[in-house]
Amino acid sequence: MSENKPSIWQRYLSANPVTISFLAILLGFIVGAGVIIFSSADVLHAWSQIFNSPGGILHALKVTFDNVGAAYRAMFTGSVIDPTTFWHALSTGSGWDAALTPLSETLTYAAPLVIISIGVAISFETGLFNIGANGQAILGGIAGTAFGSMIHLPMFLHLPLTLLCGIAAGAFFGLIPGVLKALTGAHEVIVTLMLNYVVAFFLLYSLLSTPLQLPGQANDLSRVILPSAQLPTFFNTATTLRVNWGIVIAIGVVAFGWWFLNRSTMGFDFRVTGANPNAARASGINPKKIIIYVFLISGGLAGLAGVVQVDGTTHSLDGGFLIGSAGIGFTAITVSLLGRNKPINVFWGAILFSALGVGGRIMQAETGIPLDLATIIQSAVVLFVATPVMVQEIFRLREGTVHTIQLNTKGWGS
Amino acid sequence: MLFMRLELRGITKRFGSFTANDAIDLVVEPGEIHCLLGENGAGKSTLMNVLFGLYNADGGEILINGESVHFATSGDAVRKGIGMVHQHFMLVPVFTVAENVILGFEPTKSFNRIDYATASDKIRKFSEEFGLEVDPDAIVEELPVGIQQRVEILKALSQEAELLILDEPTAVLTPQEIESLIKIMKDLAASGKSILFISHKLKEVKAVADKITVIRLGKVVGTGLPSDSEEELASKMVGRSVNLQVEKSPHNPGAPMLEVKDLVVRDERGVTVVNNISFTVNRGEVLAVAGVQGNGQSELVEAIAGLRAVESGTISINGVRVDNASPRECLDAGLAHIPEDRQRDGLVLSLSVADNLVLNTPRAPQFAGRGSRKLQAVRENAERLVKDFDIRTESVDAPVGSLSGGNQQKVIVARELSRNVDVLIAAQPTRGLDVGSIEYVHKQFIRERDSNKAVLLVSSELDEVFALADRIAVMFQGGITGIVSPDSTRESIGLLMAGITEQVNV
Structure with missing residues (x-):
C-alpha cells in the first residue's frame, strides 16, 4: 500500500491541522491589515490622491505599508519584545524592566486564559458546551477574593486555600447546569448562558454590600486580598514586571489537561462520549455521570482561572471584573477552537490571544488604531480555523488530512 | 419505442483520485435479465447512478439501440425508457398507489384536474398484464414491503420504461416475496422488457439471471451464466477461492446461559415492539433469530444489552438478572455485544x-x-x-x-x-460485509460456539441463519412465531416470517 510516501516538505504543504492553523493566523493578520487600511484616514486620503501627482501610487503604497507596519510593529513590540529597549538593556545592563515588560504582560494575561481555555476545551472534547465558563470564573474570583481578604492564615495555608475556594466556587457553579442537564435534559448552552447574567449581577451586588465591599468605599470595589494569599510575582514588587506564579499554575493545568485527555481513564470516557455518545452508552459509560464530571472539572478550572486573575494582578475586584471585553470565558471558547481542544495547542493559542490583547493596547496608545482590531484579528483567525477547506483553497494546498480536522460542534442529541 | 438494447461502452467514473468505475462494458439485450454481481463497494450502484443520469460519467458512452445518448438528469433517462427501482423506496407513504404512480406525470382533465379514473385504469391494466396484483386505491403505507416494491415497478412501467434497474431489490423481502418478485421479473422479461438486476446474493442471481456480469473494484472481472456454481461466482466476485460452507461439530447444548422470559419492550412511541417473548440460549449452541427487518429484533437485542428499557419480563445472563440493568452491568455479567449499527453503537470512528x-x-x-x-x-x-x-x-x-x-x-x-465472556449476541453481524469477511466472521462465531459459549445471532439473511444456527427462532411483529431446527425448509421458515404458523409443524 505504501506507494511513494509524501516527503516531509510535501506534508507541511498539505492540508494538515498544524499548517492550517498557521495559515489561518496569517490570514487573520491579512484581514486585520485590510481593516487598518479601510479605517485609516491617512491611507484612504493617500489613495484618493493617486492621480494628482506622478508618484501618487507609490506614495499611497508607502502610506499603506507605513500604517499597517506601524500598527503591527506596535503590537509586536508591545507584547513580545521591543528590539530598541532590549538592545539598550543588553548593552548597558540596565533597563531590563522595560525590556521584559511586554513579555511579562503577555504571560500575566495569558495565565488565567490558559487555565479557563483548558477547562472549556475539556468540555468541548466531551461534546458539551460550557458557555458559562465566564460566570464560573467570576464566582471563583469572588470566592477567592472573599477568602483571601477576610481570613487570616499563614501563607502556606492561605494561598492554596484561596485558590481552592475559587476552584470550589467554579465547580459548584458548573454543577448547576451539569445536574440540570443530567437529570432533566435541560440544554447546557441555555442554562450556562443565563447563569452568566446571574453571576454578573451577583458580582455587583456583593461589591456593594458589607462583607466584601472595601470598607469606607461607596464604589463597587472589593476588599484587597491579603499578602499572605496573593500569588507571588517572580520579581520584586518595585519593578513593573507583574508576571507571577499564575503562569506556573497555568502550565501545570496544561500538563493536567494533557494527561487527563490523553492518558487518564476518565478522560478516555470523556472523549468517547464526546465523539460518539451512542457508542459510549453501549460501552457501559454512564452519560449522566459524565455530564456532571465534565461540568465539575470545567467549572473548577474556570473558577481557578477567576481566582488566578484577581489574585495574580489586581488583588481586588471591581464591577468590571471579567465583564465585557475582559470576559476571558468567552475568549476561551475561541482559543479552544483554535487549539482544537488539544491542551498544548490551546496553550499556544491562549498565549497568542493574550499577546494580541496586550499588544493591541500598546498599538492603540501609539497609533490610535482601536484595540478592537485585536478582537477582529482573533475572530478572523478562528473563522479561518473553523473553515479549513477555505484555507486549503486559498493557499492551494494538497489534499491532506483536512477532513480529519473537525470540531465537536454538536451537542448531545439536543 | 419498443424493446431496448442497452450498451455501456467504457464507462468510467472517478471521485477525486478514487476510480469507482473503470472502463465498464455491458450489453443488455431486449427481454434479457442481466445481473450485475459484485460486493458492496464494487461500484455497482455508482454504475447504475451513471446510467440513470444521477452522476455524469468521466468517460465512455451509453448507447440505446445503437444510438449514443447523454443523460444530464434522471428525467432524461426516464424519457429514454429507463426506469429505476431504488433500494429505498421513493414513495409517499400517505398517498394511494395511484397517486404515487402518477406523481410527477399526472394525467389531467379540463381545468388541470387530475384524472384519477384514467390513472386507476392504467394501473389496473399494467397490474394485470404483468401479474402485479396491486390495488390502485390502497394507501401505500398500509401495504407490505413486497407490494410497495411492486408500486415502484408499476411507476417505472407507467412511465413507459423498457429497461428496469432493480437495485438490491430483495434486501427487505421475505423468501416468499422474493419468489414472487422473481416471477414478476421473468414475466416482464418475457414481454420484452430488459432488466438490470443488482445484487450480491448468489442464490437469487442464479435463480433469475439470463446473463451475469461480475464487477470487482470498479472493473468488470468476468461474466457468468446461471448454470455456474455458487463457488465459481463467489470466487469471481471476491477474486480468490471461497468456501461457503461452514464446518461445525454436532449440536451439543450445555447449561442455559441467556434466559429471556415473557419479555415485553416498547419503542420510543410506546408501541409494543417485543411482545411476550421467551427463549433460552445454552452453552455450545447458536440460536439464530430470523425474521424480516423491523419485527422487533433490534429492540430485543437492545433490551438484552441494557440499551432499552424492559416493560415487563426478565432477562438473565448466567443466572444474573439484567433486565433494566445498565449496559455496564450487562457487560460485567458476561455479555459480548456486536451491535446492529456498528458505526453508531460499536465504534468511535475518530479514535484509533x-x-x-x-x-x-x-x-x-x-x-x-x-x-x-x-x-x-x-x-x-x-x-x-x-x-x-x-x-x-x-x-x-x-x-x-x-x-x-x-x-x-x-x-x-x-x-x-x-x-472471552460466556454470552455473545450479534445483530446483523455481516451486513454490508464482503464475502471474504463474512466467511471469516462466521468461522469466528462457530469457534465461539465450539468453545462452549452461548451465541444469539440476529440476522435477516436466511443463508447466514442456516449456515450458523443450531436452532432458529423466527420473529414476526414482536412475537416468536416458532423455534425450529435448521433442517426445516426455507418455505416453512418463510411462512413463519410472514406470521403464518398453521401450516408449519413446529
Whole structure:
C-alpha cells in the first residue's frame, strides 16, 4: 500500500491541522491589515490622491505599508519584545524592566486564559458546551477574593486555600447546569448562558454590600486580598514586571489537561462520549455521570482561572471584573477552537490571544488604531480555523488530512 | 419505442483520485435479465447512478439501440425508457398507489384536474398484464414491503420504461416475496422488457439471471451464466477461492446461559415492539433469530444489552438478572455485544483502532491502573488482535473510520470475542460485509460456539441463519412465531416470517 510516501516538505504543504492553523493566523493578520487600511484616514486620503501627482501610487503604497507596519510593529513590540529597549538593556545592563515588560504582560494575561481555555476545551472534547465558563470564573474570583481578604492564615495555608475556594466556587457553579442537564435534559448552552447574567449581577451586588465591599468605599470595589494569599510575582514588587506564579499554575493545568485527555481513564470516557455518545452508552459509560464530571472539572478550572486573575494582578475586584471585553470565558471558547481542544495547542493559542490583547493596547496608545482590531484579528483567525477547506483553497494546498480536522460542534442529541 | 438494447461502452467514473468505475462494458439485450454481481463497494450502484443520469460519467458512452445518448438528469433517462427501482423506496407513504404512480406525470382533465379514473385504469391494466396484483386505491403505507416494491415497478412501467434497474431489490423481502418478485421479473422479461438486476446474493442471481456480469473494484472481472456454481461466482466476485460452507461439530447444548422470559419492550412511541417473548440460549449452541427487518429484533437485542428499557419480563445472563440493568452491568455479567449499527453503537470512528479495541474495557487491570491508562499495553493488545483477527489497517493508531466496513466489523468482533465472556449476541453481524469477511466472521462465531459459549445471532439473511444456527427462532411483529431446527425448509421458515404458523409443524 505504501506507494511513494509524501516527503516531509510535501506534508507541511498539505492540508494538515498544524499548517492550517498557521495559515489561518496569517490570514487573520491579512484581514486585520485590510481593516487598518479601510479605517485609516491617512491611507484612504493617500489613495484618493493617486492621480494628482506622478508618484501618487507609490506614495499611497508607502502610506499603506507605513500604517499597517506601524500598527503591527506596535503590537509586536508591545507584547513580545521591543528590539530598541532590549538592545539598550543588553548593552548597558540596565533597563531590563522595560525590556521584559511586554513579555511579562503577555504571560500575566495569558495565565488565567490558559487555565479557563483548558477547562472549556475539556468540555468541548466531551461534546458539551460550557458557555458559562465566564460566570464560573467570576464566582471563583469572588470566592477567592472573599477568602483571601477576610481570613487570616499563614501563607502556606492561605494561598492554596484561596485558590481552592475559587476552584470550589467554579465547580459548584458548573454543577448547576451539569445536574440540570443530567437529570432533566435541560440544554447546557441555555442554562450556562443565563447563569452568566446571574453571576454578573451577583458580582455587583456583593461589591456593594458589607462583607466584601472595601470598607469606607461607596464604589463597587472589593476588599484587597491579603499578602499572605496573593500569588507571588517572580520579581520584586518595585519593578513593573507583574508576571507571577499564575503562569506556573497555568502550565501545570496544561500538563493536567494533557494527561487527563490523553492518558487518564476518565478522560478516555470523556472523549468517547464526546465523539460518539451512542457508542459510549453501549460501552457501559454512564452519560449522566459524565455530564456532571465534565461540568465539575470545567467549572473548577474556570473558577481557578477567576481566582488566578484577581489574585495574580489586581488583588481586588471591581464591577468590571471579567465583564465585557475582559470576559476571558468567552475568549476561551475561541482559543479552544483554535487549539482544537488539544491542551498544548490551546496553550499556544491562549498565549497568542493574550499577546494580541496586550499588544493591541500598546498599538492603540501609539497609533490610535482601536484595540478592537485585536478582537477582529482573533475572530478572523478562528473563522479561518473553523473553515479549513477555505484555507486549503486559498493557499492551494494538497489534499491532506483536512477532513480529519473537525470540531465537536454538536451537542448531545439536543 | 419498443424493446431496448442497452450498451455501456467504457464507462468510467472517478471521485477525486478514487476510480469507482473503470472502463465498464455491458450489453443488455431486449427481454434479457442481466445481473450485475459484485460486493458492496464494487461500484455497482455508482454504475447504475451513471446510467440513470444521477452522476455524469468521466468517460465512455451509453448507447440505446445503437444510438449514443447523454443523460444530464434522471428525467432524461426516464424519457429514454429507463426506469429505476431504488433500494429505498421513493414513495409517499400517505398517498394511494395511484397517486404515487402518477406523481410527477399526472394525467389531467379540463381545468388541470387530475384524472384519477384514467390513472386507476392504467394501473389496473399494467397490474394485470404483468401479474402485479396491486390495488390502485390502497394507501401505500398500509401495504407490505413486497407490494410497495411492486408500486415502484408499476411507476417505472407507467412511465413507459423498457429497461428496469432493480437495485438490491430483495434486501427487505421475505423468501416468499422474493419468489414472487422473481416471477414478476421473468414475466416482464418475457414481454420484452430488459432488466438490470443488482445484487450480491448468489442464490437469487442464479435463480433469475439470463446473463451475469461480475464487477470487482470498479472493473468488470468476468461474466457468468446461471448454470455456474455458487463457488465459481463467489470466487469471481471476491477474486480468490471461497468456501461457503461452514464446518461445525454436532449440536451439543450445555447449561442455559441467556434466559429471556415473557419479555415485553416498547419503542420510543410506546408501541409494543417485543411482545411476550421467551427463549433460552445454552452453552455450545447458536440460536439464530430470523425474521424480516423491523419485527422487533433490534429492540430485543437492545433490551438484552441494557440499551432499552424492559416493560415487563426478565432477562438473565448466567443466572444474573439484567433486565433494566445498565449496559455496564450487562457487560460485567458476561455479555459480548456486536451491535446492529456498528458505526453508531460499536465504534468511535475518530479514535484509533487500538482505543476502539478496548472501548468497553478501558479500566481492565491490564489496560489501566490508578486512573492512568497503560497505552503500551493497549497498543500491544491491539497489535495482537490485528494479527489474530486479520484486521487490515495501516497501523493500530489509525482512526478506525479509515478502515473499510469489513475491517471495522472485524475490530468489533475482535474486541468482543477477546473479552472471552460466556454470552455473545450479534445483530446483523455481516451486513454490508464482503464475502471474504463474512466467511471469516462466521468461522469466528462457530469457534465461539465450539468453545462452549452461548451465541444469539440476529440476522435477516436466511443463508447466514442456516449456515450458523443450531436452532432458529423466527420473529414476526414482536412475537416468536416458532423455534425450529435448521433442517426445516426455507418455505416453512418463510411462512413463519410472514406470521403464518398453521401450516408449519413446529
